Amino acid sequence: MKLVLNKDKMQIIREQDVVPFRNRVKEYATKIGMGIVNQTKLITAASELVRNMLKYGGGGEALIEVISQGRDNGIRLTFTDKGPGITDIPLAMKDGYTTGKSLGVGLPGARRLVNEFDIKSTPGSGTTVCIIKWKNG
Amino acid sequence: MDRIPILRMGQYLLVTIQIDLYDRLATNLESDLVQAVSKTGARGVLIDISALSIVDSFMGRILNNIGSMSKIMDAETVVVGMQPAVAITLIELGLELKGVHTALNVEKGMELLAAKINSAYEDPDEDEAGTE
Amino acid sequence: MKTDISKLLQKNHKQILEDWMTNQLADASLREDLMSNEELGEQSQELLSALLKSINDKNLNDVQSEEFENVYEILSGISMSRARQGYTPRETGMFVLSLKQAIIGTLTKMLKNDPQALVDASFKMNNLLDSLSIMTFETFIKSREEVILRQTDEISEISTPVIRVWDGIVALPIIGTLDSSRTQVVMEALLQEIVESGSTIAILDISGVPAVDSLVAQHLIKTVAATRLMGAECIISGIRPEIAQTVVHLGIDLSNIVTKASLASALRHAFGILQLEVQKKQKDKTVR
Numbered sequence: 310m311k312l313v314l315n316k317d318k319m320q321i322i323r324e325q326d327v328v329p330f331r332n333r334v335k336e337y338a339t340k341i342g343m344g345i346v347n348q349t350k351l352i353t354a355a356s357e358l359v360r361n362m363l364k365y366g367g368g369g370e371a372l373i374e375v376i377s378q379g380r381d382n383g384i385r386l387t388f389t390d391k392g393p394g395i396t397d398i399p400l401a402m403k404d405g406y407t408t409g410k411s412l413g414v415g416l417p418g419a420r421r422l423v424n425e426f427d428i429k430s431t432p433g434s435g436t437t438v439c440i441i442k443w444k445n446g
Numbered sequence: 447m448d449r450i451p452i453l454r455m456g457q458y459l460l461v462t463i464q465i466d467l468y469d470r471l472a473t474n475l476e477s478d479l480v481q482a483v484s485k486t487g488a489r490g491v492l493i494d495i496s497a498l499s500i501v502d503s504f505m506g507r508i509l510n511n512i513g514s515m516s517k518i519m520d521a522e523t524v525v526v527g528m529q530p531a532v533a534i535t536l537i538e539l540g541l542e543l544k545g546v547h548t549a550l551n552v553e554k555g556m557e558l559l560a561a562k563i564n565s566a567y568e569d570p571d572e573d574e575a576g577t578e
Numbered sequence: 579m580k581t582d583i584s585k586l587l588q589k590n591h592k593q594i595l596e597d598w599m600t601n602q603l604a605d606a607s608l609r610e611d612l613m614s615n616e617e618l619g620e621q622s623q624e625l626l627s628a629l630l631k632s633i634n635d636k637n638l639n640d641v642q643s644e645e646f647e648n649v650y651e652i653l654s655g656i657s658m659s660r661a662r663q664g665y666t667p668r669e670t671g672m673f674v675l676s677l678k679q680a681i682i683g684t685l686t687k688m689l690k691n692d693p694q695a696l697v698d699a700s701f702k703m704n705n706l707l708d709s710l711s712i713m714t715f716e717t718f719i720k721s722r723e724e725v726i727l728r729q730t731d732e733i734s735e736i737s738t739p740v741i742r743v744w745d746g747i748v749a750l751p752i753i754g755t756l757d758s759s760r761t762q763v764v765m766e767a768l769l770q771e772i773v774e775s776g777s778t779i780a781i782l783d784i785s786g787v788p789a790v791d792s793l794v795a796q797h798l799i800k801t802v803a804a805t806r807l808m809g810a811e812c813i814i815s816g817i818r819p820e821i822a823q824t825v826v827h828l829g830i831d832l833s834n835i836v837t838k839a840s841l842a843s844a845l846r847h848a849f850g851i852l853q854l855e856v857q858k859k860q861k862d863k864t865v866r
């Protein structure tokens with residue numbers, strides 16, 4: 310069972326919101342004592358997902374949660390947008406696949422950087438991506 | 447609009463990124479730097495990213511772009527001072543920095559640039575294998 | 579007639595404690611080497627007082643009641659310290675179970691004339707104390723697990739010593755199996771040392787790695803790639819013949835990596851890169 314210890318919500322609508330958001334995530338990660346490498350992985354994954362949200366979903370909302378499960382603490386980030394959604398999730402999760410002119414490592418790369426990765430999308434109404442990074446994961 | 451300063455030193459251009467970049471700033475850096483290479487005829491570009499706490503796929507692409515663009519304008523690019531955590535994350539992310547050379551710090555980066563430029567043009571016999 | 583069990587017990591506080599202590603001291607598994615009898619008495623006294631203070635007629639049926647929190651806390655404290663001191667689970671369990679004997683014994687004496695009330699009371703007390711002993715075991719195991727976790731951390735830390743073998747060259751001998759969490763520790767230690775010492779060459783010696791499968795190879799390749807990203811070169815040494823065989827049989831491509839059979843040849847290669855030369859000293863002083 311995952312307990313939520315702390316919650317924070319941020320609106321991401323402009324590019325300039327990304328850096329404050331990353332800093333906020335870093336603050337929470339530091340607070341629970343996450344090591345520098347895991348912190349960097351989490352923030353990098355968050356950065357990829359936020360960029361996707363801005364680019365394809367026209368911005369949205371990011372939820373930062375400090376969670377605990379048993380003896381483990383971690384950070385859960387949930388990104389929700391009301392964009393066009395993704396029609397073929399397995400394809401979008403493939404390395405090297407891109408609709409824009411990026412490198413196509415965003416989604417699959419982000420998944421490799423975190424412990425849990427969950428993506429849900431309804432074409433036409435939006436996408437929700439949820440990631441968890443455990444303190445010692 | 448914020449800009450990252452580009453310093454010229456002899457035949458080199460130096461860039462120190464001191465703040466976490468948002469995308470526009472990075473894109474500006476790319477175009478500014480390519481402009482500067484053309485204007486100054488620089489032979490080497492050194493980018494210090496020791497203050498960057500993360501490099502994501504976008505930033506990685508910008509660095510690669512700068513490297514490749516400079517390359518076709520006959521300038522070598524070296525990225526120096528990457529944090530260990532950043533390097534580990536980039537590997538996990540599956541990103542390679544193929545367009546640029548890397549070095550531990552500014553000093554080693556300058557040595558590497560000098561070696562690259564010398565070995566390519568001036569005296570191929572000179573014993574300058576560099577540290578790569 | 580309804581008997582108030584809690585009152586009854588509270589009245590017999592002293593008697594119960596005495597019986598309990600007698601039970602404990604009579605037990606063959608008593609660990610006088612780990613704890614003095616006085617200390618044991620204090621612990622018992624503390625727990626019993628807390629228990630008797632907390633129980634009343636209402637919460638006897640409800641072992642989850644918040645009023646027992648204090649009892650749980652004291653008990654888990656005792657259990658945890660016992661786990662660390664090296665008590666066996668049986669010895670720790672006996673601590674609570676012998677209290678049960680003492681309490682039931684007292685109840686039997688007091689309610690001799692009312693069998694119905696006795697059955698009722700023993701049933702409730704049984705339930706309560708069983709739940710207490712389950713909790714004791716839980717905390718006992720939990721603190722043991724903590725010890726294991728801490729040791730795991732320690733092992734992974736001591737097993738990644740990064741050595742500066744020469745100015746500009748660091749080496750890291752890997753001993754034991756390389757899994758993904760271990761790889762992260764290794765990478766982190768290695769890259770950190772590279773930065774701190776300003777070294778341009780890292781040697782990863784895998785003579786102590788029992789087997790290299792495709793997963794381990796992938797971890798090695800990642801470590802080399804990360805080292806290169808930082809601007810240093812990484813040499814893998816200590817490739818035993820068996821390892822070379824499995825690597826080739828598994829079709830793992832290590833051609834992008836500099837591999838050497840021994841640490842010595844890796845060091846020689848590193849000297850070559852740094853343009854260093856190691857020479858035997860000439861005996862004849864004039865040639866020097």
